[in-house]
Amino acid sequence: MARLFAQILANALLFLCFCHAGSAETLVWQDEFDNLDQGKWSHLVTAWGGGNQEFQYYRNDRSNSYVRDGILYLRPTGISAEYGDDFLYSGSLTLSDCNMEPCTSSAGNDIVQPMFSARITSNFAFKYGRIEVRAQLPRGDWIWPAIWMLPRDSVYGGWPRSGEIDIMESKGNDYYVDGSGVNVGNTLMGSTLHWGPDSSHNNYWRTHWEKNLQATGKSFADDYHLFGMTWTDNHLIFTVDNEQIGDVWAPENGFWNYGGFQDNPGGTNIWQNGNWMAPFDQEFQIILNVAVGGTFFPDNVGNRPWNWDGQPMREFWERRSEWLPTWHEEEAAMKIDYVRVYQG
Template sequence: MPRDAGGVAGLGRRSSIGSRRSADAAAALLLVAASAVIVSAAIVGAGVSNPPPATPRRIGRPPPPTVVRAPGPPSAPRGRPQAVPNRGVQQQQWPRNRRKLIWSEEFDRLDENLWEHLVTASRGFNDEFQYYRNDRRNSYVNNGVLYIQPTLTAAEYGDDFLYKGQLQYNNCNLKPCASASGKDIVTPIQSARIRTLGSFGFRYGRVEVRARMPRGDWIWPAIWMKPVENFYGGWPASGEIDIVEVRSNRKLTTASGVSQGIDRMGTTLHFGPNSSYNVWRLTHWERSLEDVGGDYSDGFHIYEMSWTEKKIEFFVDKTYLGGIDAPQGGFWKLGGFDENPGGKNIWENGGPMAPFDRQFFFVLNVAVGGRFFPDGWKNYPYPKPWNWTSPHPMQDFWEKRNWWLPTWDPVGSSMWVDYIRVYDS
């Protein structure tokens, strides 16, 4: 889904794959935070020293080729099904000789010289419901696994703050920096988005990511890549690569009944001359585990991309997902841009895979809400708590938290990333 409005440092981004205050809110908030602090409608400074909660132990590396469920501590949700490999799908013939490892992140610690946190109230192209910040309650490493965990704003600042306050962190690095009550409430969710811009980027190679997706209604995690420089222009002219993104709802379907929840993942290439011409449907691939009774939160899965100067291919758990050879006439011809909007081919001086022929960097984030969850889709047992005709969708979402908050828990609603490895091509 388009998340970034343009510029390498822009927030927001990605593909098109989206009353009453309850008296028992305090009890529900205990699912995510140990205590709540009532604050006035003042600007709130950031805090980054909070210790992480108990988390599952690491599964040793190198990982086995099959998917394994991580054992959880007493605080973790119990009874998750064992992850199972895809059945009934022809296994892709992966080369036996491993390529040379050129970069890896094993998450032995959260290295802030490598991973820059975005701190911003920007809700991006998709009008998401979170404030991204640098806080160990939302991003931390434990036992060799990175956790990105969404939490409730009101768990720290109180319910009234959402209706009367203004939230801003001193280390904001992307405008807008303030989320203020008014037409809608303060962003009801806190989360994290981290990236390797300025520390690591590469062109061509094989990416391998071992990760477990969060489970919980209206959560939207993603592992993706953006160009180090906007060489061909602002988003999506310089491209975007979505390695994996899911909608974390347990039971979410289209109006016609096709599952779109945590049992389905997608990967996407975005390209186009400008934000009005974002093509992705031609380069979007999905894999569903609905038929085997599994999902992408039941354990670690392996997400891979093979990227060369002539081809991009994607794999999930060693099975082929989809890909594209360098198109005849390039991505300009593939997208039909020669006819609409016409004009000069912005990639004519690039390589066969332009705009996917420059260096890209990694982005990891967990969003909540937004237009990635369209109106008209069906969710069980409760419907979508907001719609896009409302003047205050975040307020509607928050005031129906008794519908979705019981599907969240502190460990299970986090995205877990065991490692990211990049090999030469």
């Protein structure tokens, strides 16, 4: 009986501590999207297809990023609706308010990017705290939504030396089945940390976690879900609807040893001036975007309407009768209810 009482008391104390910790948090930054506040967010405007060779231009246009009834919509649209189909094969587009090179894309061996979309970055940066993003993910083949973070200053060098925090990535496909028969489309989301001395030694696979709703008969495109991340000076925890899906604790001797990089001949610890959480010991900014296509959709999964050995964007566009019917107006948008950051 005494042991039982002691256990009950211990559990009660833990509960009280948990409640106290939660109540000690302070909401330090938020956007409830009463409007599109461009003082809080900056649009990326570029003809660059990203590190994954995506098929969109990013621009600052209310066709692709807009607020209605307290919801932010990030929506991909076809360029031919504005410029005509012939433009894809012979045109050249220069983005006048471009803020990242290249600013011009021209048809050549392949067509110009066939899609417009939006990517916004918070002007707010933070180190350590808890972030919550309530969002409904897009439905539509070959759409790639993401809620993620990059360092404000690349203290340790270019990607992935200074880290990347992916709170949520998913695919818009309703039916996208891998070789094991698992639907890895919009029933699946993943959280990932990217880190390493260079892109060929990116050890993201050690810090990748997933949540799949397939068994429930639901998808992340059916309703709003709460995507969260708690970040301290000794751990990162990822959650979906307040359920933990993954965590990493400050490795002994840091991420350099955790990645086995100390075994590389002549390798110098690029994070030796940080703490054991480095490179995740600097201020990061929040990014919300919707991409289309690219290498995020791997070979030999699903009936992907392009290959990489020829004209991938042309193939994608000319097979649009296979995928465009899956884009039902605003269902193809990522819809964000709010973004909140707490510290304390």
